[in-house]
Amino acid sequence: MWKRVIMSFFAMALLVFDGGVDVKAEARKTLSEIDKKLKLLNKPAIKSIKSEDGDIIDCVDIYKQPAFDHPALRNHTIQMRPNTIFASETSTTEHESSPAMLTQTWQKSGSCPKGTVAIRRVKRKELLNADSLEHFGRDGPRTSFAVNTTNDKSNFFGSFPAPEHSVYPNLFNADGQPRLFIRWTLDGYRWTGCINLICAGFVQTSSVIALGSTFSNVSTLHGPQFHINIRIDHDPSTNHWWLHYYNEVVGYWPAEILCYLKEKAAIVAWGGDVYSKNVKPGHPYHTTAYMGSGEAASELFGRANFITNIRIIDYSLQLKYPDPAFFVVDEPNCYSALIYKAHPKSEPYFYFGGHPGDNCIYNKKYLMKRKLIS
Known part of the structure; x- marks a missing residue:
C-alpha cells in the first residue's frame, strides 16, 4: 500500500533540460540533501x-x-x-x-x-x-x-x-x-x-x-x-x-x-487506528486496511485484537481499572469494539478490530459532516 515508482525519479536524471530547469542538477541536489538528512538522523x-x-x-x-x-x-x-x-x-x-x-x-x-x-x-x-x-x-x-x-x-x-x-x-x-x-x-x-x-x-x-x-x-x-x-x-x-x-x-x-x-494527562485511550485519504466522493471505502487481524470484536479471544490489564494511575498513585470505562467506534460499519467479561470477577478484555467490506460505505450525510469538520 502506498508504494511509489522510484524509477521515475532516476529517469529524470537522463534529461538535461526541461522547461529551462537543469533536472540533472536538481536530482544531484536532492540526493545531496538526502545524504545530509541521513547523516543527521543516523548517529555514529x-x-x-x-x-x-x-x-x-x-x-x-x-x-x-x-x-x-x-x-x-x-x-x-x-x-x-x-x-x-x-x-x-x-x-x-x-x-x-x-x-x-x-x-x-x-x-x-x-x-x-x-x-x-x-x-x-x-x-x-x-x-x-x-x-x-x-x-x-x-x-x-x-x-x-x-x-x-x-x-x-x-x-x-x-x-x-x-x-x-x-x-x-x-x-x-x-x-x-x-x-x-x-x-x-x-x-x-x-x-x-x-x-x-x-x-x-x-x-x-x-x-x-x-x-x-x-x-x-x-x-x-x-x-x-x-x-x-x-x-x-x-x-x-x-x-x-x-x-x-x-x-x-x-x-x-x-x-x-x-x-x-x-503534571498529568487529561485523557488515556487504548485501541486501534487506521487512516485513508480516500474518504471523498467517488471513493466509498474508507481504506483497504484491516485493523489488526481484521476480525470483528465479537469474535473474541483467538480471533479479534485484545487489550487487557488496562490500568490508570490516579492521584492516589495506585494502579486502578478506569471505572467507568467505555468505548467509542468512529466508523461502526467498518470496525467494532467490545468490553467483555467471562464472569463478574474476571479481568475485562477490550476487543476491537474489523475490516472494510460491503457495509463499509459512506453515505452523503457522513461525507457532508466530514467536509464540515475538516
Missing part, C-alpha cells in the same frame, strides 16, 4: 547489527542519541530509571494460559553493549519514498480537525484535536510487519513531534529495545496468542513520562519539552 554507531528482517540496528553512545539535538536538552542529565516505581499487580484473567511474550527480531542477531542505546537505522530508500524531507517521520498533516468542546461521550474523542495520521508504511519499507513505535506531538503535529527518534525529544535509555523494529512472532487465528506489556507513567518527582516494555525501561519524554503534560 559503536556497533551495528544486521537483522534477518533487513533492518540495521545501530548501537549509539547514549549521550550522542538524537534527543540531544533539541535545544532544550543540550544540558540535560540522563536519568536511567524513574525515581517513582509503581507496583505492578496480578489479576484474574479470562484465560489461564496467558499469551506469550513478544520479542524483537533483531535480538536474534546480537545485542548492544552497555552505555549505548539501540536505534533502528533510517535507510535512503525510506527518504526517497517520503513526501518531503522536511516532514519525514512527522505523523499528521499541516492542519487538524476543529475542536468540539461538547461533553457528550459519543463525541468524546472530538473534544481534542484529531489530526489525520497513519503508522507511516513508507517509513518502514511498506512491508506490513507489526512494529513497536511511538509518536508524540505538543501542537497537533503542526511544528513538533514525530515517530520514534526521527526528531529530537524522546530520551532513550534502553540498549535492548529498538523503536520501529519488527517482532519475531505474531498471533495467529485459532493459534498461539502473543502480547505486549506496555506502560507509560508519570514520575511526579521529575515530571518525566516513562515508557516501559515489560520490565525494560525504554526511555522517557523529558519535562523540558513538555507543556500541559508536566
Whole structure:
C-alpha cells in the first residue's frame, strides 16, 4: 500500500533540460540533501547489527542519541530509571494460559553493549519514498480537525484535536510487519513531534529495545496468542513520562519539552487506528486496511485484537481499572469494539478490530459532516 515508482525519479536524471530547469542538477541536489538528512538522523554507531528482517540496528553512545539535538536538552542529565516505581499487580484473567511474550527480531542477531542505546537505522530508500524531507517521520498533516468542546461521550474523542495520521508504511519499507513505535506531538503535529527518534525529544535509555523494529512472532487465528506489556507513567518527582516494555525501561519524554503534560494527562485511550485519504466522493471505502487481524470484536479471544490489564494511575498513585470505562467506534460499519467479561470477577478484555467490506460505505450525510469538520 502506498508504494511509489522510484524509477521515475532516476529517469529524470537522463534529461538535461526541461522547461529551462537543469533536472540533472536538481536530482544531484536532492540526493545531496538526502545524504545530509541521513547523516543527521543516523548517529555514529559503536556497533551495528544486521537483522534477518533487513533492518540495521545501530548501537549509539547514549549521550550522542538524537534527543540531544533539541535545544532544550543540550544540558540535560540522563536519568536511567524513574525515581517513582509503581507496583505492578496480578489479576484474574479470562484465560489461564496467558499469551506469550513478544520479542524483537533483531535480538536474534546480537545485542548492544552497555552505555549505548539501540536505534533502528533510517535507510535512503525510506527518504526517497517520503513526501518531503522536511516532514519525514512527522505523523499528521499541516492542519487538524476543529475542536468540539461538547461533553457528550459519543463525541468524546472530538473534544481534542484529531489530526489525520497513519503508522507511516513508507517509513518502514511498506512491508506490513507489526512494529513497536511511538509518536508524540505538543501542537497537533503542526511544528513538533514525530515517530520514534526521527526528531529530537524522546530520551532513550534502553540498549535492548529498538523503536520501529519488527517482532519475531505474531498471533495467529485459532493459534498461539502473543502480547505486549506496555506502560507509560508519570514520575511526579521529575515530571518525566516513562515508557516501559515489560520490565525494560525504554526511555522517557523529558519535562523540558513538555507543556500541559508536566503534571498529568487529561485523557488515556487504548485501541486501534487506521487512516485513508480516500474518504471523498467517488471513493466509498474508507481504506483497504484491516485493523489488526481484521476480525470483528465479537469474535473474541483467538480471533479479534485484545487489550487487557488496562490500568490508570490516579492521584492516589495506585494502579486502578478506569471505572467507568467505555468505548467509542468512529466508523461502526467498518470496525467494532467490545468490553467483555467471562464472569463478574474476571479481568475485562477490550476487543476491537474489523475490516472494510460491503457495509463499509459512506453515505452523503457522513461525507457532508466530514467536509464540515475538516
